[in-house]
Amino acid sequence: MATIVGGVGTSHIPAIANAIRNELHTDPYWEPFFDGYGPVHEWLAEAAPDVAVVFYNDHGLNFFLDAMPTFAIGAADAYASDDEGWGIGTVDPFNGHPDLSWHVIESVVAAGFDPTTCQEMRVDHGFWVPTWLLCPERPAGLRVIPVHVNTVQHPLAPPARCEALGVAVGDAIRAWPGDERVVVIGSGGLSHQLEGRRAGFLNPGFDRVCLDALASGDTTPITRWTIPELVELAGSQGVEVINWLAMRGALGDHVTEHHRNYHVPISNTAAAVQVLAATPVPV
Numbered sequence: 001m002a003t004i005v006g007g008v009g010t011s012h013i014p015a016i017a018n019a020i021r022n023e024l025h026t027d028p029y030w031e032p033f034f035d036g037y038g039p040v041h042e043w044l045a046e047a048a049p050d051v052a053v054v055f056y057n058d059h060g061l062n063f064f065l066d067a068m069p070t071f072a073i074g075a076a077d078a079y080a081s082d083d084e085g086w087g088i089g090t091v092d093p094f095n096g097h098p099d100l101s102w103h104v105i106e107s108v109v110a111a112g113f114d115p116t117t118c119q120e121m122r123v124d125h126g127f128w129v130p131t132w133l134l135c136p137e138r139p140a141g142l143r144v145i146p147v148h149v150n151t152v153q154h155p156l157a158p159p160a161r162c163e164a165l166g167v168a169v170g171d172a173i174r175a176w177p178g179d180e181r182v183v184v185i186g187s188g189g190l191s192h193q194l195e196g197r198r199a200g201f202l203n204p205g206f207d208r209v210c211l212d213a214l215a216s217g218d219t220t221p222i223t224r225w226t227i228p229e230l231v232e233l234a235g236s237q238g239v240e241v242i243n244w245l246a247m248r249g250a251l252g253d254h255v256t257e258h259h260r261n262y263h264v265p266i267s268n269t270a271a272a273v274q275v276l277a278a279t280p281v282p283v
């Protein structure tokens with residue numbers, strides 16, 4: 001049976017990519033941010049995942065406003081990045097795991113979800129910045145399953161629905177007969193708004209409520225909110241926290257918060273990283 005080793009929630013700000021490329025890890029602006037990732041790397045080295053399931057939102061690279069799936073799951077052999085216009089370049093393609101992808105797709109469809117299935121899929125910074133940040137060396141055997149959650153074109157799936165998708169993905173992985181070790185990543189957030197009159201809006205109080213709820217066994221402080229309430233509280237891009245909620249759903253009831261780091265701001269965003277180790281069910 002495949003094992004879910006735990007989950008990591010992390011911001012995916014594009015500027016992180018250039019900070020990595022320019023080796024700004026000890027620059028005064030970036031140090032408090034990158035320092036938060038040392039314990040994550042140590043935990044990942046011990047947890048030794050060989051598959052990463054990444055809940056993220058595409059920002060207009062693979063999907064655009066003309067045709068925006070609420071949920072989409074990759075089932076490709078490989079996933080390439082491409083020029084997004086941010087000046088952040090591209091990274092080497094990621095290896096997929098089509099057999100496990102199709103198993104996850106079949107399971108979540110049987111559980112009542114209707115994802116778009118993508119046998120070709122380009123992945124944007126929402127996918128690759130977290131994956132690069134967490135696995136800078138990218139172990140040769142690492143395979144990925146991208147799960148896109150729409151946070152761009154309203155209406156968005158409500159928070160509880162995103163968490164339920166995560167539960168269905170987690171159930172599917174645990175039912176897979178292979179011996180893969182799977183880490184689940186939730187990408188984006190936390191509070192930020194990039195456009196309009198509230199550009200630059202941040203809400204550390206909201207962010208703390210989310211991090212505490214994700215670490216606890218009770219996510220209702222987040223799932224009770226509607227999407228318009230989330231936009232109000234988190235900013236229009238802060239809704240990306242629904243990716244973290246999907247990640248949390250996949251982990252099952254019992255998690256231990258292994259690590260968190262919160263640093264405001266990086267670019268226009270409240271940057272956060274949180275490691276939730278999956279703990280065995282007590283007997």
Ligand code: DHB
Nearest residue numbers: 013014237266267268269
């Ligand atoms: C920024 C944050 C994002 O989530 C994003 O997708 C793009 C940019 C930012 O803060 O710069």
Ligand code: FE
Nearest residue numbers: 126188237240
């Ligand atoms: Fe984003």
